[in-house]
């Protein structure tokens with residue numbers, strides 16, 4: 001019996017569990033059935049398929065249900081040894097399950113491909129996480145992910161007396177291929193293709209390597225490390241007939257969203273950190289169909305494990321570390337160490353493998369690290385790129401569950417995700433080691449890391465184990481084949497290389513001629529098409545204009561007829577009314593004329609009367625004057 005509460009109809013579901021993964025008991029089930037459901041369900045669980053009574057049985061059933069070429073990412077948990085393991089974390093090693101809980105009783109569970117507690121050694125981590133991948137020639141990206149100071153760099157690089165997975169992997173790779181490794185840099189990966197190097201190019205590469213090797217002497221460290229490795233592992237390799245192997249390494253750092261070559265020349269490794277960043281050249285990242293390359297990146301041809309170890313250590317000297325509140329030697333950048341292996345098998349088969357080892361800078365709270373100034377800017381860019389990484393994992397996971405068109409995974413939003421895109425897009429196997437400090441103070445950040453790690457598990461790797469570029473190199477076929485030593489094969493390769501360069505020049509010329517012919521043909525075709533289209537357009541324009549005009553006439557007539565039929569009666573009534581009104585107007589006009597005549601007559605009569613009145617008044621006044629004269633005469637007379 002496990003000690004966590006089981007969901008049922010009586011107990012509510014844990015709200016902290018993502019909706020998609022919440023257990024949902026079926027109706028009409030008894031509690032026993034619900035319990036079984038819960039055991040099999042995917043509760044914040046990375047892979048429910050691993051959940052079974054016997055681990056071997058579940059792994060077998062997983063293998064039978066999934067196609068051999070399609071499998072999920074591997075996510076391992078590594079706990080940092082601490083004095084007092086916080087009660088908020090508990091592990092069930094048998095179930096490969098980590099249970100986190102808070103004071104208020106909220107629980108979350110995470111299942112991993114495996115869990116390594118603080119007692120698990122570097123050797124065991126290597127044997128479990130990396131060894132099988134190299135033994136099986138799988139391309140992979142392995143990254144250490146976690147909060148600041150949780151042991152990411154320790155897991156990847158380790159110390160001289162306790163080396164991490166990367167130096168162990170280098171030793172393993174060289175032991176495995178030892179007998180077939182070719183001492184000269186004859187073939188190299190160039191933008192995803194195997195390229196044969198000319199003498200001058202090979203010499204230039206050797207010069208760069210020698211300069212890097214002369215910078216520091218790590219011979220003592222290497223011997224110490226080698227003894228340690230020999231005690232821990234027993235790597236072996238077998239000789240492959242007619243096969244030459246070329247191993248190339250490169251090393252980049254992503255600091256403040258700039259990509260720097262840690263193997264760049266001239267190295268400025270001994271100058272102060274600040275000055276170093278000013279001097280270093282930021283490189284461009286280019287991607288093509290999901291394959292990603294760093295422009296002008298130095299790749300170094302290494303012949304022995306010792307050389308590879310020296311190159312790794314030299315590059316590590318350029319990585320930016322600083323003292324933060326959480327870790328005295330904290331990585332302030334992400335770095336990726338890349339190993340490309342080219343395998344040439346006579347007569348014409350080239351295969352390539354690539355291994356990427358990525359140490360992510362730790363996610364951190366600025367309040368805990370107490371950083372300011374450039375440290376603060378570093379922390380912000382680190383957190384931003386980790387957020388983008390989380391979003392990429394989330395989108396990749398959603399695309400698996402959602403129906404319809406998949407969402408675009410935002411790999412281009414940060415340099416880190418751009419460089420990790422083969423793994424994020426499922427083209428390369430992803431292996432993640434989640435480093436965790438099981439202390440209360442890191443609880444919140446740990447939950448963040450665990451949530452994204454659980455999503456990462458669902459990224460499905462779909463491509464083949466090896467890239468086979470055999471056909472492209474078919475001209476290596478020799479009719480008089482006889483087994484040769486590596487040196488003879490190289491002589492032949494060099495001779496064929498000059499033939500190839502000659503052929504390439506011829507092909508380039510042919511391409512130029514064909515391109516010119518093609519351009520001309522295309523121009524003629526375009527002219528013809530343009531003329532054709534023009535004529536067709538004119539014709540269709542005329543015919544459509546005529547058709548439109550006829551249509552317009554018909555429509556106008558139709559409208560007129562409809563209008564006249566609909567309003568005929570009303571128009572007649574209105575016409576009658578109009579006629580009546582006209583007559584009335586005429587009557588009124590004649591009346592008006594009569595009245596005008598009367599008015600004129602009366603005016604005339606009035607004038608006459610006025611005139612007569614004036615005459616009468618004048619006669620009256622004359623009479624009065626005569627009367628007064630008569631009276632006056634009378635008076636005078638008397």
Ligand SMILES: Nc1ncnc2c1ncn2[C@@H]1O[C@H](COP(=O)(O)OP(=O)(O)OP(=O)(O)O)[C@@H](O)[C@H]1O
Nearest residue numbers: 080081148149150151152153154327330331361362
């Ligand atoms: N499993 C472990 N066993 C022993 N020591 C460990 C383990 N994990 C971490 N340490 C120690 O813890 C310290 C911090 O580890 P490390 O530098 O690897 O952390 P980190 O996660 O890389 O931190 P940052 O992100 O800040 O760079 C180192 O001194 C390391 O030796």
